[in-house]
Amino acid sequence: xxxxxxxxxxxxxxxxxxxxxxxxxxxxxxxxxxxxxxxxxxxxxxxxxxxxxxxxxxxxxxxxxxxxxxxxxxxxxxxxxxxxxxxxxxxxxxxxxxxxxxxxx
Numbered sequence: 001x002x003x004x005x006x007x008x009x010x011x012x013x014x015x016x017x018x019x020x021x022x023x024x025x026x027x028x029x030x031x032x033x034x035x036x037x038x039x040x041x042x043x044x045x046x047x048x049x050x051x052x053x054x055x056x057x058x059x060x061x062x063x064x065x066x067x068x069x070x071x072x073x074x075x076x077x078x079x080x081x082x083x084x085x086x087x088x089x090x091x092x093x094x095x096x097x098x099x100x101x102x103x104x105x
Contacts, residue, residue, distance in 0.1 A: 010075050010092050017078055025078040030070045036062040 041050040087098040
């Protein structure tokens with residue numbers, strides 16, 4: 001399989017992962033992210049909610065309006081596994097590890 005834009009090529013020729021991607025993961029729906037407008041919260045006099053989210057340093061995250069890439073998300077979850085206390089995945093040649101330092105508890 002070619003690796004170009006076809007997600008099946010992102011699995012290092014691991015047929016089990018390719019089949020899991022094709023028949024399980026890639027059929028799942030990925031919802032478009034919800035965006036929170038802090039100006040809207042202020043206009044609705046929801047200052048307590050606004051302050052709570054801001055104090056938790058979530059403003060930048062909640063106001064993001066970036067592109068989403070379903071194939072990358074599906075491949076990430078197809079490859080996701082536990083190693084010790086950490087979550088690890090591999091997408092397009094990039095190893096990723098989510099540790100307790102990243103908020104995994």
